Amino acid sequence: MSNFSVTTPSKRQKWVAGILVTLYALITLMPLVWIIMTGFKSSADSIAYPPKVIFSPSLEGYVNLFTSQTRLTSEQVATTPPPATWYDKLVRSHQMVIVGPSRFGQRFLNSVIIGFGSTFLSVSLGTLAAYAFSRFKVPIKEDLLFFILSTRMMPPIAAAIPIFLMFRELGLSDTKLGMILLYTGVNLSLAVWLLKGFIDEIPFEYEEAALIDGYTRFQAFYKVVLPQAATGIASTAIFCLIFAWNEYAFAVLLTSGNAQTAPPFIPTIIGFGGLDWPAVAAGTTIFLLPIMIFTILLRKHLLRGITFGAVRK
Amino acid sequence: MAEVVLENLSKSFGDTVGVEDISMRIPDGAFVVILGPTGAGKTTTLRLIAGLEAPDQGDIFINGQSVLALNPAQRDVTVVFQQYSLYPHLSVRENLAFPLRSPLLKTPQEEIDRKIKEVAEVLHIEHKLDNKAVELSGGEMQRVAIGRALVREPNIYLMDEPLSSLDAKLRAELRIELKRIHQSLGATLLYVTHDQIEAMSMATHIGVLQNGKLVQFGSPREIYNNPVSQYVAERLGSPRINVLPADLFGNAPKGAKTIGLRTEHIVLGRGVKGRVNRVEHLGDHTRLHMSLAGNDLIVVMDPHNPVSRGDTLAISPENPIYFDANGIRVL
Numbered sequence: 001m002s003n004f005s006v007t008t009p010s011k012r013q014k015w016v017a018g019i020l021v022t023l024y025a026l027i028t029l030m031p032l033v034w035i036i037m038t039g040f041k042s043s044a045d046s047i048a049y050p051p052k053v054i055f056s057p058s059l060e061g062y063v064n065l066f067t068s069q070t071r072l073t074s075e076q077v078a079t080t081p082p083p084a085t086w087y088d089k090l091v092r093s094h095q096m097v098i099v100g101p102s103r104f105g106q107r108f109l110n111s112v113i114i115g116f117g118s119t120f121l122s123v124s125l126g127t128l129a130a131y132a133f134s135r136f137k138v139p140i141k142e143d144l145l146f147f148i149l150s151t152r153m154m155p156p157i158a159a160a161i162p163i164f165l166m167f168r169e170l171g172l173s174d175t176k177l178g179m180i181l182l183y184t185g186v187n188l189s190l191a192v193w194l195l196k197g198f199i200d201e202i203p204f205e206y207e208e209a210a211l212i213d214g215y216t217r218f219q220a221f222y223k224v225v226l227p228q229a230a231t232g233i234a235s236t237a238i239f240c241l242i243f244a245w246n247e248y249a250f251a252v253l254l255t256s257g258n259a260q261t262a263p264p265f266i267p268t269i270i271g272f273g274g275l276d277w278p279a280v281a282a283g284t285t286i287f288l289l290p291i292m293i294f295t296i297l298l299r300k301h302l303l304r305g306i307t308f309g310a311v312r313k
Numbered sequence: 314m315a316e317v318v319l320e321n322l323s324k325s326f327g328d329t330v331g332v333e334d335i336s337m338r339i340p341d342g343a344f345v346v347i348l349g350p351t352g353a354g355k356t357t358t359l360r361l362i363a364g365l366e367a368p369d370q371g372d373i374f375i376n377g378q379s380v381l382a383l384n385p386a387q388r389d390v391t392v393v394f395q396q397y398s399l400y401p402h403l404s405v406r407e408n409l410a411f412p413l414r415s416p417l418l419k420t421p422q423e424e425i426d427r428k429i430k431e432v433a434e435v436l437h438i439e440h441k442l443d444n445k446a447v448e449l450s451g452g453e454m455q456r457v458a459i460g461r462a463l464v465r466e467p468n469i470y471l472m473d474e475p476l477s478s479l480d481a482k483l484r485a486e487l488r489i490e491l492k493r494i495h496q497s498l499g500a501t502l503l504y505v506t507h508d509q510i511e512a513m514s515m516a517t518h519i520g521v522l523q524n525g526k527l528v529q530f531g532s533p534r535e536i537y538n539n540p541v542s543q544y545v546a547e548r549l550g551s552p553r554i555n556v557l558p559a560d561l562f563g564n565a566p567k568g569a570k571t572i573g574l575r576t577e578h579i580v581l582g583r584g585v586k587g588r589v590n591r592v593e594h595l596g597d598h599t600r601l602h603m604s605l606a607g608n609d610l611i612v613v614m615d616p617h618n619p620v621s622r623g624d625t626l627a628i629s630p631e632n633p634i635y636f637d638a639n640g641i642r643v644l
């Protein structure tokens with residue numbers, strides 16, 4: 001089935017398109033590849049000039065990322081027992097010793113909880129609101145929709161100080177709940193608008209058919225509208241997650257320990273013991289993974305086409 | 314299995330009249346065909362009965378009970394829609410099972426399987442059961458939509474041009490099948506169509522709508538033989554009833570402005586002379602397009618007649634119908 005075009009491109013057209021796409025992919029993937037490579041370099045290799053493209057891989061960056069370490073004096077080297085594991089050994093080769101796990105794991109977990117939590121809230125509240133705006137006679141509907149959109153008209157960070165004060169008063173500063181609510185608030189307007197567009201495209205007739213078939217309004221929503229809106233819900237979820245996942249300014253301002261997410265944490269690695277680029281790169285690589293996995297899992301739903309063609313004419 | 318009564322039913326959409334002051338008594342087990350040109354209010358009538366629209370005025374009774382306060386599920390009706398008939402995210406089988414799985418019916422799985430098999434056989438869609446609804450042709454979609462109505466046994470079946478996108482053979486087959494189902498279930502059925510054969514062959518009653526108003530309601534013979542107006546007369550009959558100036562053949566009743574001649578009202582061989590402009594051989598009969606003192610008219614003849622273009626033929630009326638200046642029947 002050809003979904004997008006009825007004419008088959010010629011061989012030459014295919015070649016040109018292929019080359020352009022490949023070039024574009026190379027350019028956009030370069031920084032990513034560089035970061036992933038740096039994560040597997042040793043400290044020395046990471047700052048070598050000219051840059052090393054071929055290097056012997058090392059897990060030093062990842063070990064540094066996940067552990068906190070202290071330097072050993074030569075007397076201490078003599079008295080400490082020999083390293084027990086491969087990562088102990090790796091650290092010891094730099095006259096260091098692991099004193100415990102770093103805070104990265106916990107910050108990463110914060111990111112996951114806050115990112116997915118706020119995405120879930122934005123999408124579920126957004127779907128219900130969008131459905132209501134799409135299907136019901138809401139008084140002053142247009143004004144309400146404009147008001148919802150208007151919350152996006154200034155950069156959210158412009159409201160930073162009032163939000164900071166509000167959070168302090170409400171005891172939400174540096175809490176995961178506070179961050180989830182904040183990101184949900186920012187994302188909800190986008191979610192409502194995007195989802196309303198998708199739900200508007202689903203003909204109301206399907207719900208009428210379900211009503212006749214003996215289902216309630218809510219069951220019709222659940223069994224007929226939701227499956228057909230899957231595409232819209234998936235893409236909205238990805239947008240919301242990407243915003244919440246990457247958000248930096250509010251995270252710096254409102255969190256310091258307990259609820260700090262990965263983005264403000266990763267740069268602090270630089271301060272620990274000189275410029276540890278491999279550890280920063282390792283942190284960034286791990287940070288990228290959830291979005292990649294999430295997008296890949298939902299990609300099936302991102303392909304449009306489920307609702308097309310069911311009109312009897 | 315229900316008697317339906319519409320009482321002074323009106324529904325407008327802003328300034329547009331959907332239906333206006335419709336009253337109709339549909340006996341239990343009737344097969345009612347609703348006729349009318351596009352925009353006449355046929356779909357609106359069905360939607361009002363189904364409970365998908367609330368009337369501005371009037372009342373609807375099913376088995377003597379007013380159903381205005383009931384939702385579509387409680388009215389126990391089924392609708393074959395003119396459009397958007399199938400759930401696009403479900404397979405054909407799941408589409409057919411959907412009404413049976415409703416919280417109202419909660420049909421056991423073996424029963425669902427049995428009914429689907431039965432209906433699929435009748436409608437010739439067994440081989441498509443596992444297709445996605447969007448992978449069907451228009452005619453197949455239409456059959457599945459009919460199937461979704463047939464798996465249930467509701468009070469009332471409402472069908473909005475259900476056979477319109479089928480080919481002639483399938484249409485004839487399903488016409489017989491629907492009639493059979495109607496008789497064996499004893500169900501009450503409201504049926505919208507533009508097709509004269511469907512209307513005449515299946516209906517026990519025909520209702521004719523004009524700009525939202527019910528202008529005549531009666532048996533097919535009644536509507537065909539005794540139309541109340543030119544408008545009603547034009548709804549049935551193929552070719553369409555010929556309408557000519559009333560004085561063309563002489564001795565018209567008082568007040569008559571036009572004379573309506575169905576092909577069977579025309580006697581050839583005597584009377585007013587006309588010219589044959591075109592001859593259409595349609596197999597079992599031949600149609601002559603004639604002009605008679607500047608008026609066009611169509612005459613039907615048996616296929617073996619050696620008439621050709623340019624010939625002159627005399628025509629006289631037999632039991633014609635007369636209409637006044639407003640198109641109302643003059644007796």
Ligand SMILES: Nc1ncnc2c1ncn2[C@@H]1O[C@H](COP(=O)(O)OP(=O)(O)OP(=O)(O)O)[C@@H](O)[C@H]1O
Nearest residue numbers: 326329330331349350351352353354355356357358
């Ligand atoms: N939801 C609606 N909003 C506004 N006007 C409507 C609506 N539904 C129907 N109408 C109007 O009501 C009138 C009757 O419409 P209806 O759909 O009942 O016609 P119909 O007889 O079914 O025509 P067709 O043969 O084309 O299906 C039309 O003028 C139509 O434009």
Ligand SMILES: [Mg+2]
Nearest residue numbers: 355356395473
């Ligand atoms: Mg209609």
